Amino acid sequence: xxxxxxxxxxxxxxxxxxxxxxxxxxxxxxxxxxxxxxxxxxxxxxxxxxxxxxxxxxxxxxxxxxxxxxxxxxxxxxxxxxxxxxxxxxxxxxxxxxxxxxxxxxxxxxxxxxxxxxxxxxxxxxxxxxxxxxxxxxxxxxxxxxxxxxxxxxxxxxxxxxxxxxxxxxxxxxxxxxxxxxxxxxxxxxxxxxxxxxxxxxxxxxxxxxxxxxxxxxxxxxxxxxxxxxxxxxxxxxxxxxxxxxxxxxxxxxxxxxxxxxxxxxxxxxxxxxxxxxxxxxxxxxxxxxxxxxxxxxxxxxxxxxxxxxxxxxxxxxxxxxxxxxxxxxxxxxxxxxxxxxxxxxxxxxxxxxxxxxxxxxxxxxxxxxxxxxxxxxxxxxxxxxxxxxxxxxxxxxxxxxxxxxxxxxxxxxxxxxxxxxxxxxxxxxxxxxxxxxxxxxxxxxxxxxxxxxxxxxxxxxxxxxxxxxxxxxxxxxxxxxxxxxxxxxxxxxxxxxxxxxxxxxxxxxxxxxxxxxxxxxxxxxxxxxxxxxxxxxxxxxxxxxxxxxxxxxxxxxxxxxxxxxxxxxxxxxxxxxxxxxxxxxxxxxxxxxxxxxxxxxxxxxxxxxxxxxxxxxxxxxxxxxxxxxxxxxxxxxxxxxxxxxxxxxxxxxxxxxxxxxxxxxxxxxxxxxxxxxxxxxxxxxxxxxxxxxxxxxxxxxxxxxxxxxxxxxxxxxxxxxxxxxxxxxxxxxxxxxxxxxxxxxxxxxxxxxxxxxxxxxxxxxxxxxxxxxxxxxxxxxxxxxxxxxxxxx
Amino acid sequence: xxxxxxxxxxxxxxxxxxxxxxxxxxxxxxxxxxxxxxxxxxxxxxxxxxxxxxxxxxxxxxxxxxxxxxxxxxxxxxxxxxxxxxxxxxxxxxxxxxxxxxxxxxxxxxxxxxxxxxxxxxxxxxxxxxxxxxxxxxx
Numbered sequence: 001x002x003x004x005x006x007x008x009x010x011x012x013x014x015x016x017x018x019x020x021x022x023x024x025x026x027x028x029x030x031x032x033x034x035x036x037x038x039x040x041x042x043x044x045x046x047x048x049x050x051x052x053x054x055x056x057x058x059x060x061x062x063x064x065x066x067x068x069x070x071x072x073x074x075x076x077x078x079x080x081x082x083x084x085x086x087x088x089x090x091x092x093x094x095x096x097x098x099x100x101x102x103x104x105x106x107x108x109x110x111x112x113x114x115x116x117x118x119x120x121x122x123x124x125x126x127x128x129x130x131x132x133x134x135x136x137x138x139x140x141x142x143x144x145x146x147x148x149x150x151x152x153x154x155x156x157x158x159x160x161x162x163x164x165x166x167x168x169x170x171x172x173x174x175x176x177x178x179x180x181x182x183x184x185x186x187x188x189x190x191x192x193x194x195x196x197x198x199x200x201x202x203x204x205x206x207x208x209x210x211x212x213x214x215x216x217x218x219x220x221x222x223x224x225x226x227x228x229x230x231x232x233x234x235x236x237x238x239x240x241x242x243x244x245x246x247x248x249x250x251x252x253x254x255x256x257x258x259x260x261x262x263x264x265x266x267x268x269x270x271x272x273x274x275x276x277x278x279x280x281x282x283x284x285x286x287x288x289x290x291x292x293x294x295x296x297x298x299x300x301x302x303x304x305x306x307x308x309x310x311x312x313x314x315x316x317x318x319x320x321x322x323x324x325x326x327x328x329x330x331x332x333x334x335x336x337x338x339x340x341x342x343x344x345x346x347x348x349x350x351x352x353x354x355x356x357x358x359x360x361x362x363x364x365x366x367x368x369x370x371x372x373x374x375x376x377x378x379x380x381x382x383x384x385x386x387x388x389x390x391x392x393x394x395x396x397x398x399x400x401x402x403x404x405x406x407x408x409x410x411x412x413x414x415x416x417x418x419x420x421x422x423x424x425x426x427x428x429x430x431x432x433x434x435x436x437x438x439x440x441x442x443x444x445x446x447x448x449x450x451x452x453x454x455x456x457x458x459x460x461x462x463x464x465x466x467x468x469x470x471x472x473x474x475x476x477x478x479x480x481x482x483x484x485x486x487x488x489x490x491x492x493x494x495x496x497x498x499x500x501x502x503x504x505x506x507x508x509x510x511x512x513x514x515x516x517x518x519x520x521x522x523x524x525x526x527x528x529x530x531x532x533x534x535x536x537x538x539x540x541x542x543x544x545x546x547x548x549x550x551x552x553x554x555x556x557x558x559x560x561x562x563x564x565x566x567x568x569x570x571x572x573x574x575x576x577x578x579x580x581x582x583x584x585x586x587x588x589x590x591x592x593x594x595x596x597x598x599x600x601x602x603x604x605x606x607x608x609x610x611x612x613x614x615x616x617x618x619x620x621x622x623x624x625x626x627x628x629x630x631x632x633x634x635x636x637x638x639x640x641x642x643x644x645x646x647x648x649x650x651x652x653x654x655x656x657x658x659x660x661x662x663x664x665x666x667x668x669x670x671x672x673x674x675x676x677x678x679x680x681x682x683x684x685x686x687x688x689x690x691x692x693x694x695x696x697x698x699x700x701x702x703x704x705x706x707x708x709x710x711x712x713x714x715x716x717x718x719x720x721x722x723x724x725x726x727x728x729x730x731x732x733x734x735x736x737x738x739x740x741x742x743x744x745x746x747x748x749x750x751x752x753x754x755x756x757x758x759x760x761x762x763x764x765x766x767x768x769x770x771x772x773x774x775x776x777x778x779x780x781x782x783x784x785x786x787x788x789x790x791x792x793x794x
Numbered sequence: 795x796x797x798x799x800x801x802x803x804x805x806x807x808x809x810x811x812x813x814x815x816x817x818x819x820x821x822x823x824x825x826x827x828x829x830x831x832x833x834x835x836x837x838x839x840x841x842x843x844x845x846x847x848x849x850x851x852x853x854x855x856x857x858x859x860x861x862x863x864x865x866x867x868x869x870x871x872x873x874x875x876x877x878x879x880x881x882x883x884x885x886x887x888x889x890x891x892x893x894x895x896x897x898x899x900x901x902x903x904x905x906x907x908x909x910x911x912x913x914x915x916x917x918x919x920x921x922x923x924x925x926x927x928x929x930x931x932x933x
Binding site for chain 2: 652653656657660661663664667668671672675731732733734738739741742743746747749750753756757759760761763764767768
C-alpha cells in the first residue's frame with residue numbers, strides 16, 4: 001500500500017514539527033479549539049503507521065531513508081518492525097488524545113499555543129527515537145526528547161520548583177544521553193555498522209569483544225537515566241511539576257519508556273550474557289520495590305502515580321533482562337498495558353484536579369455522582385493496573401508470573417519482588433481511582449462537576465482500548481504483541497495468552513497478589529504513616545544528593561577559578577612564560593636532541609654586524625631603563641633591528657609587517673602603561689627580580705636553541721617550489737607571500753582575521769569595564785551579585 | 795605630545811599614510827604589501843591623528859565605529875569566498891575578471907575583495923583598541 005512509500009514516512013516524521021510551527025498561530029485564532037485541528041497531525045501519523053501493521057505482522061521489516069553524511073556512513077534512515085511499530089502507534093495514538101486533553105486542560109491559558117508547540121515537538125522527537133535506524137539519528141532524537149521534556153517541565157517557568165525540576169530532568173536524562181552516544185560509538189567501533197537493522201547480525205561479535213562491558217555500561221547509563229531506574233529515579237517524581245498532560249504523555253506513556261525501548265532494541269545483540277541478566281533484573285527489581293514503597297507514602301494523586309510509574313519501569317527493565325522465554329512477551333504485554341492505563345489514570349488525576357481544585361487524596365471523596373464518566377474511566381484503568389480481568393493488564397500480569405515462575409532461589413526472589421510490587425500497585429491504582437469517588441462527599445476547593453468532552457475523551461478511550469485489546473486478544477497478539485516480542489527476542493515468538501485463566505502457578509500468584517493488595521489497601525493509612533516515619537528517619541535521598549552534587553560542582557568551579565584566575569597579571573605572565581620555556585627546552589632535554597654548536601659564518605658583512613649591535617643595544621637599554629616608557633621604546637629599537645635583518649635577508653613583506661607591528665606595539669603598550677597608573681620605576685624585591693630574570697633567560701635560551709635546532713635540519717623545499725611555480729600561473733600574483741595569504745591559504749586567513757576581530761572586541765570590552773578594581777581582581781560571584789543589586793537599586 | 799608642530803602636521807601625515815596604506819593594499823598581489831600591512835599602516839595613521847588632535851576628531855573623521863568597520867571587513871572577506879558558489883567551484887577559489895575601465899584593462903578578483911576585507915578588519919580592530927586607550931584623558 002502507499003504507506004510503504006519512503007516519502008510518506010519521511011513526511012509523517014516531519015509532520016509533528018510542522019504542526020508545532022503553526023500551533024501558536026492556530027491557537028491565537030481558534031483558542032483552545034485549535035486542539036481539534038492540531039490533533040489531526042498525530043491522527044494522520046497513527047493511521048499511517050497502522051498501514052504497516054499487516055506487513056509487520058507477517059514478519060516483514062520496513063526500512064527506508066537516505067544518505068546524510070556519506071563520508072562518515074551516517075544516514076537518515078528508519079526501521080519499522082514490531083517493536084518500533086508498537087511504539088509509534090502508542091505515541092501517535094495517545095498523542096492524539098493528549099493534544100485534545102491539553103486543549104481542555106489548559107483552556108484559556110495565555111501560553112496555550114506554546115504548550116501545543118512543545119508537545120508536538122516532543123511527539124516528533126519521540127517518534128524519531130523509536131523509528132530511527134541510524135545511531136546518530138537515534139541520539140539526536142533522544143536528546144531532543146530530553147530538551148523538549150525540559151521545556152515542558154519548566155512550562156510554568158515563574159515557579160522555582162518547576163525550574164529546578166526541569167533542570168534536574170535535563171541534567172539526568174541529557175547526561176545519560178551523552179553516555180548513550182559514547183556507548184553507540186563503542187558499538188560502532190566494535191562492529192563497524194551504524195544502523196540498528198544491520199547490528200542484529202553482529203550480536204556474537206559484540207558479546208565476544210573485550211569492550212562489551214564498556215558498551216553495556218554506557219548504554220545502560222543512557223537507558224537507566226531516561227527510564228528513571230533506581231538510584232536515578234528521583235527526577236521523574238519531580239517532573240510532576242509539569243502540567244498534567246505532560247505527565248500523562250511524557251512521564252508515563254512515552255518518553256520514560258525510551259530507555260526500555262533501547263534495552264528491548266539491543267536485547268538481541270547485548271543480551272543473553274551473565275552481566276545483562278544480572279544487572280537488569282537487579283536494578284529493575286530494586287526500582288520496582290523502591291517505587292511502590294515511595295508511592296505508598298504520597299497523598300498527591302500525581303505523585304502516587306509518578307512513583308508507580310517508576311516501579312512499572314523497573315518491572316519492565318527486570319523482565320527485559322530476565323532472559324526466560326516468556327519474560328520478553330510479558331514485558332511487551334505489560335508495556336502496552338501500562339501505557340494505556342497509566343496515561344488514562346494521569347488524565348483522570350488531572351481531570352479531578354481541574355474540576356475539584358485539589359489532587360490531595362485525603363481531601364477528596366464522593367465525586368462519583370458529580371463525575372460519572374470520569375469515575376468509569378478511572379475504575380476501568382485501575383482494574384487494568386491491578387491486573388484483573390477482563391482488561392489487558394490481566395493478560396500482562398498472568399504472563400509476568402508465567403515467565404518468572406521457577407523453583408530456584410533466583411527466580412523465587414523475583415517472584416516475591418513481583419508479587420509485592422504488583423500488590424502495592426494494586427493498592428495505589430485503587431487509591432487513585434476509588435478514594436476520590438467513593439465514600440461521603442468531601443467539600444473540595446471547587447464545586448466539582450463533569451469536565452468537558454475534551455477532558456474525559458482521552459481517559460475513556462484509553463480504558464476502552466485496554467478492554468478491547470483484551471477481549472480480542474488473538475487479534476492484538478497477531479498485530480501487536482507477537483511481532484513486538486519477536487523483535488525484542490530477535491527470533492520469531494508467538495504470544496498466546498488470553499482472558500481464559502489456566503490453572504497453574506501463575507493464577508495462584510495472581511490470587512495471592514490480589515489478596516495481598518486488598519489487605520494492604522485496607523491498611524493504607526497505617527502503611528503511609530509508617531513509610532513517612534521511615535523516610536524521615538533515613539533523611540537523605542538521591543534528590544537531596546542531586547542538590548549536593550550541583551552545589552558541590554559550583555563550589556568546585558569557584559575554587560578552581562580562584563586558583564586558575566587569581567586576577568594578578570604578573571602571575572599569569574609568569575605561568576605563561578614558564579610554560580613556554582618548558583615547552584621549548586623540555587622535549588630537547590627529554591630526547592637529548594640538543595643542537596650542535598653553530599659555526600660562525602665567514603661572510604658576515606659589516607652592516608649586518610651593525611644591525612645586530614643595534615638590537616643588542618636596544619636590549620641593554622631595556623634592562624637599564626629608568627622608567628617603563630623608556631623600556632618600551634627600547635624594546636621597539638630591538639624590534640626594528642630584527643625587521644632590518646628580515647629586510648637584509650630578502651623578506652620584504654615580513655620586514656614591512658614587523659616594522660608596523662613594532663610601531664603599533666610600542667604605541668599601544670605605552671598607552672596601556674599610562675592607563676594602568678603604575679609606578680614609573682621598577683620596585684620589585686631583589687629575589688623577585690632574580691626569579692623573573694631566570695624565567696626570561698630560560699625563555700630566551702629556549703627560543704635560541706630551538707631556532708638553531710630548526711635551522712640545522714635539512715630544508716625541505718617542496719612547498720617553496722610549489723608556490724613559486726604556481727603563484728603566477730594559478731593565482732595571477734607574483735608576490736608569493738600575499739598570494740599564499742589571500743588565495744592558497746585564504747580560509748586560514750579568514751579564521752585569523754576573525755580572531756583579530758574577536759580579540760579586538762574582547763580588549764575593547766576590557767578597556768570599557770567601569771567597575772571598581774577590587775571586584776575585577778577577585779572573581780567573587782557574591783561580589784558580582786552584590787554589585788548587580790546595587791546597580792538595580794540605582 | 796600635543797605640540798603645535800605635531801598637531802599641525804598630523805592631519806597631513808595621517809592623510810598621506812592612509813593614502814599610502816591603500817596603495818600598499820592594492821599593489822600587494824605583485825609587490826610587497828597587502829591587506830594586513832596596509833591595515834596596520836592605516837591603523838597607525840589613525841593612532842597618530844588621535845594622539846595629536848584627540849580621539850573625538852578621529853571618530854568624526856572615520857564616521858563609523860571602528861568595530862563596525864572591522865565587522866564589515868570580516869563579512870566582506872567571508873562573502874568573497876562565497877562568490878565562488880556562483881561559479882560552481884569550491885569555497886574561496888579565486889575568481890578573476892578583466893573589465894576595460896577608461897580604456898585600460900583592470901584586473902579585479904574575489905581575492906582583491908578578500909584582501910580589502912582583511913585590511914578593514916585590521917584597521918578596525920587595531921584602531922578601536924588604540925582609540926579606546928587614548929580616550930583615557932576624557933574620563
